[in-house]
Amino acid sequence: MSDARPAREPGRRRLVLWRHGQTSWNVERRFQGKTDIPLDETGVAQAERAARLLAGLRPTALLASPLRRAADTAQALADITGLPVRYDRDLIERDGGAWEGLTSREIRERYPAEHAAWQPPGGETSAQVAKRVGSALERALDELAPTGQLVVASHGAALRLGMSHILGLPEETWERLGGLSNCCWSVITEMRDGGWRLAEHNAGTLPEPVLSDDRPDAGT
Known part of the structure; x- marks a missing residue:
């Protein structure tokens, strides 16, 4: 039996991929x-400021990572x-394995080869993250009305890689998409061919430098 999803009804869906606000670890x-780190005061x-802007897009559905920094960002829009x-x-x-909780300097010093390849020991590969997040986005889009507008609050690396999956980009080009700054977003729109x-x-007014779990050379 095939597990392929049924084709979506053609439409003008819009997907807004929104990175969470700043944390102390950022x-x-x-x-x-x-690791479940909450938003700091900033x-x-x-999140409150970005939510006021995103509300103007008149979203019809909200989806979020359950980690507090993303869930609380989404709640501001809710x-x-x-x-x-x-x-x-x-x-x-992305599961950071042995890197979680370490600073970027500590990662470079303790894991030089893995840092160069941007592969955390015991963590996920970029391809695994792209498939996992991309599949979650596809499932949500399957449930979205043809004129629906879905806002997804998630994380820097997760969103960049999931976006690459949705756009059908080959893996060797994924690094050409820069990272997302805290509480900034990307917008993906549906084309006539699906x-x-x-x-x-x-997007966002005067974004701050990217402070993320993403590749250092992918978002600065």
Whole structure:
């Protein structure tokens, strides 16, 4: 029996991929991964400000990673729109294995070869993250009305790699997409043939430098 998904009804769906607000580990340049770190005061303010902007897009559905930094970011938009937030654990950040909790300097010094390849020992590969997050986005889009607008609150590396999956980009080109700054977002719109187009990337007014679990050379 085939497990292929049925074709979606053609439409004009819009997918907004929104990175969570700042955390103390972002500021300390620590690899967060699946560690559940909350927003700091700046991150809460960023989420509230971004939510006011994103509400103008009139989203019809909200989806989030269950990790607090993403869930609380999504809740800021839910508070304005009245939409419920659904959660999908497949939207959590890349498993950083032995790197979680370490600063970028500590990772470079202790794991030089792995850092050069950007492969955390005991963690996920980029391909694994792209498939996991991309599949979660595809499932959500299957449930979205043809004119629906879905906002997804998640994490820097997870969103960049999931976006690459949705756009059908070959793995060797994934690093050409820069990282997302805290509480900035990318917009992907549906094309007539059912494919997807990147309409905006790292949108937001005067974004701060990217402080993320993403590759250092992919977001600066």
